Amino acid sequence: MAIDTTVFVRERTGLAAYLDWLQALTGTGLILFMWSHMVLVASVNLGAGAMNTIARFFEDTYMAQVGGPLIGITFLLHFVLAARKVPFRSEQQSVIWKHGRLLRHTDTWLWLVQVVTAMIILIMGSIHMWTVLTDLPITAAKSAARVQGGFWLVFYLILLPMVELHVGIGFYRIGVKWGFIKRKDRKGMKRFENILTAIFIAIGLITIVRFLTLTI
Amino acid sequence: MGRKLTFEIFRYNPKDPKSVPHTDGFQLEETDSMTLFIALARIREEQDPSLQFDFCCRAGICGSCAMVINGRPGLACKTLTRELPERIILMPLPVFKLIGDLSVDTGTWFRAMNEKVGSWIHTDKAFDPAAQEERMENAVAEEIYELERCVECGCCVAACGTANMREDFVGAVALNRIARFMLDPRDSRTEKEYFDVIGTDEGIFGCMGLLACEDVCPKNLPLQDQLGILRRKMGWTALKNLFSFKRT
């Protein structure tokens, strides 16, 4: 109930601010990781040798063995932080759903897309990370075999657009929330972000096709 | 001959136990420069005297005529019917307490909000009625005035997904209000004191950047930019006081 019954002075705490910082920082970290990840995986388009060399480098320097789990932790931390804002109660879900349909407002829809893609990424991203990190070293041949098996092809065809949408919207949202994107830049930045998202999905699709046609 | 407009208007009187929420349809011929205010007044005059809605200034100044117009919160007196399709759906603002039909009580909400964020100049200086008014830089005065133009219509609150989901969220209007006092050299509140008011999940850190507030504000207040500035300011305040928040 919204009746104001508080009689004590609330304790002074910066908790909300720190959690919001962490949310933006883990989000930014994951965006940077996803961009590097795309470079790594898409290197297969230059030939299996290129991808193997890069993967070898990351394993020889132990960046994959240490960095992988670190990304996993960041991923989970980001989820826990962002979950503070996710409507988990059915009552809130129905309010925001009706609100979104009534308002027909792009940015409100974008947020809903972010929440829904987040839940899918949480599950599929975890499965993907576990599969890859428990089967090191990463090689083009192993990845190609997975994709050609069929199951992982469908899996990646779903996960790819989910991640790119979430990353794209997240990038834009950090910009507007923290005031890096001003009123006058908003339209242009949204366009830029849409194009970037489309390019990343395109590169991802080309890469998947490359894995499909790679002779092992 | 003007267009034939069809109005679908939400009807419900919470005071009447026999009343159930429903929609009533009305037909009206469009006239030159017809606003929703004119249309509603004619419907009440000619078709249904029991229709409830709020108006006062009819010039976009008092903020009392806000309602949901084809899904978007807006001021009825400022909305020309020619900008709308022939079918016009009117609903009361959500979040606020319904008085009846299209009329909501924004006053109670705004009073509570203004009290919560301390929406007045905080100063220890004794007021001297004989003294000349303190001067302020013109640029500062203009900046304050830009934020001061808010008419408390409630559109930004009704359009905010966060405010709809969480009734403890203060909304863009309150955050804009605090931004206005931060600019004001007469307000003696410190950064930490402002932080106590809005450095929470009920305040700026609850905002998710959906920017519906920015897109519906009928006075076109720079809400997006102010929210960004506040988040950065409050974020820095928290970082600067990482180890000393509890004290002082």
Ligand code: HEM
């Ligand atoms: C475990 C899976 C994930 C979940 C559940 C999740 C959830 C969310 C949610 C609900 C938001 C919106 C928060 C808000 O509006 O306040 C968000 C924001 C964001 N997410 Fe994720 N996310 C996940 C994974 C990722 C990944 C893998 C990336 C990057 C590759 C990412 C990047 C971002 C960014 C940049 C933001 C904006 C941050 C902000 O608004 O402060 N997220 N996430």
Ligand code: SF4
């Ligand atoms: S930016 Fe969005 S969440 Fe923040 S106050 Fe405006 S409408 Fe609400």
Ligand code: SF4
């Ligand atoms: S900020 Fe704009 S939308 Fe919100 S109450 Fe003020 S005038 Fe209305």
Ligand code: FES
């Ligand atoms: S009647 Fe005053 S703003 Fe519309």
